[in-house]
Every structure is written in structure tokens, then in C-alpha cells.
Amino acid sequence: MEIITSILAGVLFATAIYNILQKQLLRIVIGTALLSHGAHILILTMGRLKTGQPPVLTEGISDYTDPLPQAxxxxxxxxxxxxTSLLLVLAYRTTKENNTDNMEQLRGNENE
Structure with a gap:
């Protein structure tokens, strides 16, 4: 199970990097959201996936799930x-003010 979630985290990181390197502002915001989701899955995988175990140690229980990664x-x-909500608001305002969401035009490189 940990192999599958590690592969999923890698796929999320790869698509996030791809989207962050795009020219459209909305794709950059989506890339940052995917990057954070990949980090969430990676932290969950590093905490070892144990199903059916209680997260708190009580009497008579010797095997438990670590609650720290979940927190x-x-x-x-x-x-x-x-x-993500701040980036969406900034992207919306930028698009309304400049009438474009292309990063090259926002930087002033209109020739490319």
C-alpha cells in the first residue's frame, strides 16, 4: 500500500511541476494546489499506513497508529x-486589471 501512495505522490509532484512551469496564471495556481496535495500524501506515507489500529495508546493496546502525521x-x-484561496484572488485581480493571464505578457515580454 505504501508503494502505491508513494507513486501517487510522485505523480502529483510531477503534474504540479509541469503546471507551475506553464504560462497561464490559473495553471500555476492549480500546480501549487497539486504540490500541496502531493506533500500531504507524502507525509501520510512517511507516517506508515496502519489500518484498524487505534490512534491513542490505552491499556491493553501495544500496537497503535501514530497520530502526529495526521495532525x-x-x-x-x-x-x-x-x-490557494489567496493565489486565486490575486490571479483574478491580476486578470481583471491587465486583461490577460499570460505570464509572458505580464512580465512585459510581448514579443514571445
Whole structure:
């Protein structure tokens, strides 16, 4: 199971890098969102996937799931939601002000 989630994280990282390197502003925002999702899956995989185990240690239980990766992912989800919404608002305002979402035109390289 950990191999499959590692491959999924790699695919998410690859598509995120591809989208971040595009010229359209919306694709860059989608790339950053995919990058954060890949990081979430990677953190979850590094915490070892154990199904059917309780996350808290009580009497009589010797094998348990570590709750720290889940807490880190929950915090990261909230932060990435905030960053993604900020980037969407900035992309919307930039597109409205400049009438384009092409990064080359926004940089002033109109010849390319």
C-alpha cells in the first residue's frame, strides 16, 4: 500500500511541476494546489499506513497508529487552503486589471 501512495505522490509532484512551469496564471495556481496535495500524501506515507489500529495508546493496546502525521496533515490542509484561496484572488485581480493571464505578457515580454 505504501508503494502505491508513494507513486501517487510522485505523480502529483510531477503534474504540479509541469503546471507551475506553464504560462497561464490559473495553471500555476492549480500546480501549487497539486504540490500541496502531493506533500500531504507524502507525509501520510512517511507516517506508515496502519489500518484498524487505534490512534491513542490505552491499556491493553501495544500496537497503535501514530497520530502526529495526521495532525500535521490537518494543519497543512488548512494552510494550503488559505494559500490557494489567496493565489486565486490575486490571479483574478491580476486578470481583471491587465486583461490577460499570460505570464509572458505580464512580465512585459510581448514579443514571445
Amino acid at each position: 500535521l496533515i490537518l494543519t497543512s490542509i488548512v494552510i494550503s487552503f488559505g494559500v
